[in-house]
Amino acid sequence: MTVRTRFAPSPTGYLHVGGARTALFSWLYARKHGGKFVLRIEDTDLERSTEESVNAILEGMTWLGLEYDEGPFYQTHRFERYNEVIGELMEKGLAYRCNCSRERLDDLRERAMKRKEKPRYDGHCKSLHVDPDEPHVIRFRNPESGTVVVDDLIRGRVAFNNEELDDLIIRRTDGSPTYNLTVVVDDMDMEITHVIRGDDHLNNTPRQINILRALGKKSPIYGHVPMILGDDGARLSKRHGAVSVMQYREEGFLPEALLNYLVRLGWSHGDQEIFSIDEMIELFDIDQVNKAASSFNTEKLLWLNQHYIKADDPKRIAHLLSPHMGNLGIDPTEGPDLVDVAKAQQERAKTLVEMADISAFCYLDFEAFDEKAAKKHLRPAAREPLEKMREALEGLQDWTPEALHERVQQVSETLEVKMGKVAQPLRVAIVGRAASPGIDVTLQLVGKEATLRRIDMALEFIRQREAQA
RNA sequence: GCUCCCUUCGUCUAGUGGUCUAGGACGCUGGCCUCUCACGCCGGUAACAGGGGUUCGAGUCCCCUAGGGAGUACCA
Numbered sequence: 308m309t310v311r312t313r314f315a316p317s318p319t320g321y322l323h324v325g326g327a328r329t330a331l332f333s334w335l336y337a338r339k340h341g342g343k344f345v346l347r348i349e350d351t352d353l354e355r356s357t358e359e360s361v362n363a364i365l366e367g368m369t370w371l372g373l374e375y376d377e378g379p380f381y382q383t384h385r386f387e388r389y390n391e392v393i394g395e396l397m398e399k400g401l402a403y404r405c406n407c408s409r410e411r412l413d414d415l416r417e418r419a420m421k422r423k424e425k426p427r428y429d430g431h432c433k434s435l436h437v438d439p440d441e442p443h444v445i446r447f448r449n450p451e452s453g454t455v456v457v458d459d460l461i462r463g464r465v466a467f468n469n470e471e472l473d474d475l476i477i478r479r480t481d482g483s484p485t486y487n488l489t490v491v492v493d494d495m496d497m498e499i500t501h502v503i504r505g506d507d508h509l510n511n512t513p514r515q516i517n518i519l520r521a522l523g524k525k526s527p528i529y530g531h532v533p534m535i536l537g538d539d540g541a542r543l544s545k546r547h548g549a550v551s552v553m554q555y556r557e558e559g560f561l562p563e564a565l566l567n568y569l570v571r572l573g574w575s576h577g578d579q580e581i582f583s584i585d586e587m588i589e590l591f592d593i594d595q596v597n598k599a600a601s602s603f604n605t606e607k608l609l610w611l612n613q614h615y616i617k618a619d620d621p622k623r624i625a626h627l628l629s630p631h632m633g634n635l636g637i638d639p640t641e642g643p644d645l646v647d648v649a650k651a652q653q654e655r656a657k658t659l660v661e662m663a664d665i666s667a668f669c670y671l672d673f674e675a676f677d678e679k680a681a682k683k684h685l686r687p688a689a690r691e692p693l694e695k696m697r698e699a700l701e702g703l704q705d706w707t708p709e710a711l712h713e714r715v716q717q718v719s720e721t722l723e724v725k726m727g728k729v730a731q732p733l734r735v736a737i738v739g740r741a742a743s744p745g746i747d748v749t750l751q752l753v754g755k756e757a758t759l760r761r762i763d764m765a766l767e768f769i770r771q772r773e774a775q776a
Numbered sequence: 777g778c779u780c781c782c783u784u785c786g787u788c789u790a791g792u793g794g795u796c797u798a799g800g801a802c803g804c805u806g807g808c809c810u811c812u813c814a815c816g817c818c819g820g821u822a823a824c825a826g827g828g829g830u831u832c833g834a835g836u837c838c839c840c841u842a843g844g845g846a847g848u849a850c851c852a
Contacts, residue, residue: 317852352851409850416848425778426848444850462781471779471848479850486852510780510847533782534845542845568788571801575789578800597782597789600845604787607802617815654815665813684812715811730811742813749812 310342311500314368314375315490317349318360321551322367324603325505325535325543328569332532333503334373335570335591345497346378351489353383367552371562372584380497382489389484392492392522393445393477401521402477404437405446427473445478447488447518455513460501460530460594467513475514487511491518499527503593506531530593533573533600543603559631559658561619564612573597581614613657621650624659631663632670642670643752651744651752665742669752672761673739676768680741687776689732690769692722696733697762706755712747736765 314330316322322330337344346368350356365379382389396402407428416426428446437443450469457465477488484492494502509531516526537543543550555565567582574597576582576590616624625645632639639645648666656662667673676685699714719729730746737758743749750758 315852319852349852355851412850420777420848423777465780467780473848476850481850483850485850490852505846506781507846508852511852513780531781536845538787571788573788575800578790580788580801599782601789602787604802607788610802613815652814655813680812719811726811728811734812738812740813744813746811 308500310337310340311345311498312337312342312503313345313347313378313494313497313499314373315347315349315493315504316364317352317355318357318364319352319355320360321363321553323543323550324552324555324565324569326364327367327371327373327552327565328535328572329503329505329532330368330373331371331566331569332530332574332591332593332596333501334375335587336501336503336530336593337376338588339591342500343376344373345380345499346375347380347382347493347497348378349382349486349489351382351483351486353483356383363551363553370556371552371566377497380493382493385489385493386484388496389489389492390478390482393484393488396447396477396518396521397445399521401448402445403433403448403474404439404443405432405474405476406437406441406443407431425471427471428475430474433474442480444476444480446474447477447514447521449474449514449517455516457509457512457516457529459509460503460528461533461596461598462506462509462531465509465512469513469517472514472517477518487514488518491515491522494527495519495522495524501530501593502527503530503532506533530596532596533598535572536600536602538603538605559660559662560608560612561615561627561659564608564615567615568608568611572601572603573599581611609657616656616659616662617653619653621646621653624649624653624662628659628662628666631659632666634660635663635667637663637667637670639670643754648752651748655742655744668738668740668743672757672764675739676735676765677740680735680739681768684732684735684741685765685768685772687769687773689728690766690773692718692724692729693732693736693762693766693769695722696729697759697766700750700755700758700762703755706751708745708747708751711750712745715746732765733762737761 312333314333316326334344348361368375393402412428415429419426433448449472453469455467455469459465475487476485478484512529519526535543552565563584566584570582570587570591571580574591574595582590625648628649629639629645632645648669649662652662652666655665695718696715699718703710703714715729715733716726719726722729731741734743734746734749735741737753738749753761
């Protein structure tokens, strides 16, 4: 049997991390077993579905590299097929027309709640004849007794009593099919073998199995993955910051970091934290996924992101960094090679946005020195070291880290001070802040011209300070 | 309300009856390294929701309680 899994989002918003993880698990399962991964867009809710959402979901999947083998299939293109199946159920007496008014239904629900019972449709129209020409919905005739057992890959055996279920609507008054019918038909037609989806669907599963049975089909294997909560343990929502996958890209995250974070949320392989895509495919197993919901922890994602930034090829980092430099109004071709910058900053940034921020000095003069840094390092005592450095650098032709390092060292030896006494003021002078890569590399990236100009700025700053004192 | 699901450090998790005075990771924190920041290295902090059973022995099996979550739509 060839494994076939699917991801079936409804296009009512962007791709969020919960959906992305479900898609990842589904994708991994298919990849692991040499199967196919199908993408299906569940857009039968014509009111809420939008094309922008479809595009946002597709974009998110592409960014994460979760490529699908078939699809995207759109449910709105398959209404004819759904009606065919509904017709089949009608013919076999497994579905019936119902013209109960909303008022009657609301009343029914209210009374059941009052009696402390689960609200269920009472089957009022089950044995009545409803004229096909008058407005009506079609309901599925759910078995009245017996149990439905779901052997869930993650939850284990879960049993439901048919008494708890009611005759659900499978076609609306406007003729459109409803979710529980379309999933069943699609999973059946697309020959989905493993349905891996969010556990908010666990309660729907027995209904779907019943429809499948009525159609004389075997049900697929289910795996209901728990949901993801926000940092605070509450349900993930917009107030938790980035929940949209694409927003993580904008915030400077690497797709492999998000993927690695997501795969470890609810799943583990011993003590291993870092997984390449190939390792995930090899080691992941859906039945080892935790049953409990887990909280999204941005701190750990940040750590993983830094790990991947550190480990990646500087050329790729530079490539990904480029647009973030652009966001700061910097054209990276007008200055040092961005690859060298990336190489110098790889160990210093948790995100590409942060890397762009701490690298801007390589391309642009800053407006002002960081207040704290200037106060501490651009003081009168720094004037002499800076003047000496300026002299030492002005005549330097060989602007390489080695030569630069030597000059800084020479100046500190001449002045008989520790290297920090020279390097720190110099750093603040040319970077504007107190932190940067090694002073030699920093000098190299800034370049001779800007270095001398900025040292002069710093000296002027110190002079003014002396004048004020 | 009713049905279903869940419960190990703050967070992600290991743990499938004895090797658990509960391991790893993030975070936080002490130190080392050091021209700054970061990286790296060494150390510390912190958990089996509560209560009953079963068993020679329970984080691990069963029951109850509590607390979370989902569903209960002519949404998906």
